Amino acid sequence: MTTDVLIVGAGPTGLTLACDLARRGVDVRIIDKSAAPPRSSRAKGPNLRSLEVLASLGAADEVLAAGSLPLPMRKYRDQVPVADFDPYADPAPVPANAFDWPRLIAQWRLEEILRDRLAKDGVRVELGAELVGLDQHSTGDAAAVTATLADGAALRARYVVGCDGAHSRVRKLLGIPFTGEIRTDQVMVCGDVEIDEGALDRGIWHQWFDATGAVMLCPIPGTRAGWWFQAGPERDGAGVPQPPTEEGFRRLLTRHTGLPGEVLRRATLLSTYRVNVRMADRFRDGRVLLAGDSAHVHSIAGGMGMNTGIQDAFNLGWKLAHVLTGLAAPALIDTYEEERLPVAAWTLDFTSARLAETMAAIRRPGGGLDSATAPEASGLSTGYRWSSLAAGAPENGPRAGDRAPDAPCRSAATGAPTRLHHLFAEPRPTLLGFGPESEEILREAARTYGDAVRIHRVYGAEEVPDDPAGVVDHEGRARAAYEPGADGTVVVVRPDHHVGLVAPATEAPRVREYLALLCGGSGATVSRG
Known part of the structure; x- marks a missing residue:
């Protein structure tokens, strides 16, 4: 029997990927060589972007309950307290962000929460399963990978993802250099x-x-x-x-x-x-991919290690699912390396710079680990403007490839409070329409794709909603974040909350073309506008 995806390694990266695939109906197995659930203590919790990922997976509430807000730092010199500093004191709420604070939580506790979330979809980590061999081959029309375990068992999968850490057996079996x-x-x-x-x-x-x-x-x-x-x-x-x-x-x-x-x-x-500052030369070899520490490791300054792995997994999960379920052509998986390898390279440089700043700071009285903090560590500014999936470059608002801004709204049907990121949490692309001019495109997409695309009209406070699936931008925050044009605007948000396309409502062919790329079973390329 061949599973769709075999994940090697049950840390935060592997568990995030398994949760994302399982909720999309993909047949997934996740193995780990440890005899008991692996425990690690280094990572201190999710940043703002990872909290958004966890919210999409349905795990954020438990993480918030189990964790704590970031703590103020007390710096001592020669055993004497010399300075207190709170890098997150009284942050001004940002409507475009779903969360205002990162969280402190033990990595092993976060893994427990993710294992429990995964079990709700009927998948459990298979422990004591050590990978010793990989063989990629084709049988008829179905390409597959055979993974050999230390006990002699053989597991077949259409794709294998190595999430097995800096000493990755998967990476070594592929012979991929780990440079640094x-x-x-x-x-x-x-x-x-x-x-x-x-x-x-x-x-x-x-x-x-x-x-x-x-x-x-x-x-x-x-x-x-x-x-x-x-x-x-x-x-x-x-x-x-x-x-x-x-x-x-x-x-x-x-x-x-x-x-x-x-x-x-x-x-x-x-x-x-x-x-340890190293990165794999490539993140894919045929039907085997690398994510998290298997693909890149760097200084812990800035707290980016676990978070970068979680975000690798969230980028990869929907792409594997769309290909495996026939919604998209196999070439979609190529965009994983295209998007995440440059992010990994930037992260190595960023964390090395943060470490150098911190090492200089602690030599001075009052210096401490707060020197490693920076806005970029939130993960919210990470985007893929260079990607082949980034279609068009509007003059205003978020650009294709950027993380899609959040905003408070109200349900058009009930008036209940909601947020744009609640709409994006469903495991499928989202189509937003601003202005009456967008409604024809929304109706066409609904006829063509049905439940494969979430479709929402975003009404201004002055408009009278007539679509119960719509939302009312009662504070004008969504309009401020997306800056739609006067003649109506359509925004396609990818399943990983990144903007894929921003187009005037008059450019229906571009919207059709982009939706076909994501979920039309087409290998079409996108006009970049």
């Missing part, structure tokens, strides 16, 4: 620790710096005494970094913070982190 460098001089030890209640304020992310090193402690949401521990490593007489141990953590705690080592009761998930 390991910066052996930039080393950190990490772990989850339990600290006596009352020893530290749990409303603060504590950061101690001095001439010999650093310790950083951030409370883990959902726990009473759990903290994320990060520190410069102990070194031997020759300056060689030593592996992390529980006793070593106690010594580091006392040396840099002045707290007695015995307040640290337990340490788990110990690991050594070395700055």
